[in-house]
Amino acid sequence: MPPRAPDRRPTLADVAARAGVSTALVSIVMRDAPGASTATRDRVRRAAEEIGYRPDSRARLLRSSRSRLLGVVFGVQHPFHGDLVSGLYAAAERAGYELALSAVTPGRDERRAVAGLLQDRCEALVLLGPSSPTAALADLAAHLPVVVVARSVRSAAVDVVRTADDEGMRLAVEHLIALGHHDVVHVDGGRAPGAAERRRGYREALGAARLTPRVVPGGLGEDDGAAAARDLLAGSLPTAVTVFNDRCALGVLDVLRRAGRAVPEEVSVVGYDDSRIARLTSVDLTSVAQDVDRLAALAVGRALDRLDGVPVERRELVVPPRLVVRSTTAPPRPRDVVERPSCRVPP
Amino acid sequence: MPPRAPDRRPTLADVAARAGVSTALVSIVMRDAPGASTATRDRVRRAAEEIGYRPDSRARLLRSSRSRLLGVVFGVQHPFHGDLVSGLYAAAERAGYELALSAVTPGRDERRAVAGLLQDRCEALVLLGPSSPTAALADLAAHLPVVVVARSVRSAAVDVVRTADDEGMRLAVEHLIALGHHDVVHVDGGRAPGAAERRRGYREALGAARLTPRVVPGGLGEDDGAAAARDLLAGSLPTAVTVFNDRCALGVLDVLRRAGRAVPEEVSVVGYDDSRIARLTSVDLTSVAQDVDRLAALAVGRALDRLDGVPVERRELVVPPRLVVRSTTAPPRPRDVVERPSCRVPP
DNA sequence: CCTCGTCTCTGGAACGTTCTAGTGAAGAGG
DNA sequence: CCTCTTCACTAGAACGTTCCAGAGACGAGG
Structure with a gap:
């Protein structure tokens, strides 16, 4: 068993007694405050070291009005x-x-x-x-x-x-449009923090390009993204998707790939947050980075x-965001090619 | 601007003054300690409520020897x-x-x-x-x-x-062996906490079945798993893999699938931790759950x-672990089928 | 020699609690 | 009527620190 505290933990007074000074002076030394000679400073510090003194932040904060x-x-x-x-x-x-x-x-x-x-x-x-x-x-x-x-x-x-989440999503959409996409869907974050701004950025960027926005419900987690992707597969699949965040995008990616839809060849996907998972070489998700x-x-x-x-x-x-382009975005493929079932086989 | 503190935050003394009692009594009431009548208890509580009193845990802990x-x-x-x-x-x-x-x-x-x-x-x-x-x-x-x-x-x-990490990994291996696997590789966690035990469990379970163990270096993160999977693809691919943890298993899964190797048809994968990500319907990873x-x-x-x-x-x-079987484990496919490049197309 | 500063250092009062040792008052038992 | 217990409550001392107001000591300047 550990030698449990019959010995209280040492206090300022203990250090003071050992160094032969007042507690006030020890306090000064411990705080690196002005008002002590270098000689005593050393002596006090050594005494503190020897008995293993550690300042008690409770008492410290109690006394000083500012708790820092x-x-x-x-x-x-x-x-x-x-x-x-x-x-x-x-x-x-x-x-x-x-x-x-x-x-x-x-x-x-x-x-x-x-x-x-x-x-x-x-x-x-x-x-x-x-x-x-x-x-x-x-x-x-x-x-x-x-x-x-x-x-x-x-x-x-x-x-x-x-x-600037609206700007972040605008960057994502503009990137997709520059690649040649016309059919871009946004998977929404609902009432999550930042979702409204991202949705707005998406709408504005699409509007500026005279394209019609399409928003489908998503959420914060992978499951939400997976559900959204299944919805898209059941209806008409766009050539590109912007997603509320990376976790949700992961769900989208996974369902698309399992359904045999190649990313980015058939569908481009952009996430948000540039999280650790997006940076993985195996995921390598294009994403909007927050600083x-x-x-x-x-x-x-x-x-x-x-x-x-x-x-x-x-x-x-x-704070302005930054688009990190990775390998889940590419120019859209002509539709006739897409209609055939795809098969990803190493050549 | 918020109305910054010209007014100190209320203390026991403030409550005491307002309720017309001593601070000690207020302390008693606030701690729900015995020694006050119900009438005064109510009165004190009301006073505290009115001036928005909140006990100061610093002072409280300073005084009482036990900090809880x-x-x-x-x-x-x-x-x-x-x-x-x-x-x-x-x-x-x-x-x-x-x-x-x-x-x-x-x-x-x-x-x-x-x-x-x-x-x-x-x-x-x-x-x-x-x-x-x-x-x-x-x-x-x-x-x-x-x-x-x-x-x-x-x-x-x-x-x-x-x-009991050794037992956890043993459960995983026994599950795979029961499915008919003979060639099971372990992707290791290196010096990470628990890695040694899991490796041992893997070795023991394989030894008990008179099979030869094969351990490849992995790690804690997705990238480590991805690297391990690439190693396996470059060499001889086993029919099943046990992985140090879920994050690492995710990397393994991703690389295998991108290389066109179907999971679980060609390779079964078992993770460890039963983390949120493993439970996702889109990942649905067989994993060992820690309680x-x-x-x-x-x-x-x-x-x-x-x-x-x-x-x-x-x-x-x-604490004993529990194996959660999901959809990344299945009986192995005969080798001749596996050798052909696979193609996952919806029927 | 006296005064003034500056530099160390000290005593003692906070800080907001809890704890100990009580004080009265009311009721019970003789 | 006196003691004894119980109950509701209070005064005042901790807890370990920081802050404030000095106290000596030592030179420098007059």
Whole structure:
């Protein structure tokens, strides 16, 4: 069994006693604050080292009014959130802030996740693709700065950092049109964060080219994409498809290929998020990349601005996306060739 | 701009003043501790509600020696960890504990993640598939109870909760042998947590059937699986493949199908983890399921046992896995049929 | 010699809780 | 009538840190 705590963990006072100084001085040294000679600094540090002292962040935060703590609510299932969290850690560290993570899981909703963070006395909240209604977000923002990432919110109370999703989808459509496609269908994300903007971008780009848009219901997951693809196969198959996100696109790809429809020869497919899975050599999905690190940095920066009372010009920060062309998009094949059942055999 | 804090957040004293009682009494009420009449309980609660009081967990934990806080280190990229975290939240809540999450990201290694949790004064640590060397884990365990999940550790200092990975892989192989396969290859996970056990299970099951094992290097991700599959295609293709995990199996599947090799007709594939992606109707991968909720519950239970000084019989808790048969496994086809290039056309 | 700064360093009061040791008051038992 | 218990409640001391207001010591400038 591990030698369980009969010995309390060492405190400032223990270090102070050992180094023969006051606790206040030890505090100064541990914080790298000015007000101690290099000689004592060394001595104190050595004493701390010897007894294995670690500052107690609870007590530290309790005392100082600023907690230097940023609360983050994220979906534990969503790979895109994982990338964002990585970026947030980096950005927060640069600013001397810590992150308090609170996950949304199937058994733990957003309310609970937020409530946990509030108890921890975070100075500000960063919410990744939250599903709470606008009113709830505004209520929250009345108490502390709230930055919403990857979703637009129609409320002046919260800050928003997001990708220009309409532009992203426009890039995708324009790429397809440039390849010669006339029949482009959009597989929709429904009420998911960003879905409305992506749908709009698709519509606008198609309208600009004088083509008629066709939107079919999809969703966030692979299954939604698979269902959408089956719908398309049952009806009239377009020459190209733009999909709400990569996971959904994966479902589309899989059903198409299983049905013997070659991608990209018969159907081109574009995803969204440029997730790890899209980059796989075996998937190699053309996708719209969100600049995750920039989103994260802006979110942290904006939260800090609010805390410091810096006047903010635009409430919404929009980051341009980038189209990553891979091997699931190509020029359309003449229809007569397509009508024959295809057979992918190595030559 | 949000109405920023000129008003401090309300404290026990504020509630006490409003309800006309002492802070101690408010504390009693807020904790649902015995020692207050129902009448005053109501009154205090109402007062707290009115001024929007929220207990400050920092101060609360500082005062009480027990923090009722469990530290969890997880990989932000790993979907399997996401599932475990969900289970941990549920188990911790049942026991009246909170979770402190600390993520391992590409830019934040395990040391950092653990250091963060130690500052937060967690009572015990739960590490999901940690990559730290055994010695480092043992050092940690000298300070506080440490429970390692989904990896076996050769040290008496730390507790381990894991799936019987050897048995899992044995189940997979026995399933394939029962279907009539004689040529089964294992795509390995290398040094990943659990890989050694799975490899062993594979070897033992094949040995028991008097068949010769063949192990090819793989890895954790889709790309590793894809590479392994290309190796197999370049050499001699077996009739069945067991793969270290689902993500890797996905890579295998994709490369095989793109090369025109039908799954499961020509090659059967078994994954491991029964992750969300395996369950997709479009993937429908036969896989070995780990009982995530049970692993999580056992991990929390074991941590609490250590904290309470409950004597522990076995240091290692092993949970049996379960084979989930889906559509990527089938009896092997006679070789002569396989040799012709295949063509999957709907009839 | 006195004053003024600057540089270290210290004592003691916060921070918002919980915990310990009580204080009265009301009722029960003698 | 007096003690004893129980109940509802309170005062004040922790918890481990940071912050504030100084206190000496030491030179420099007058």
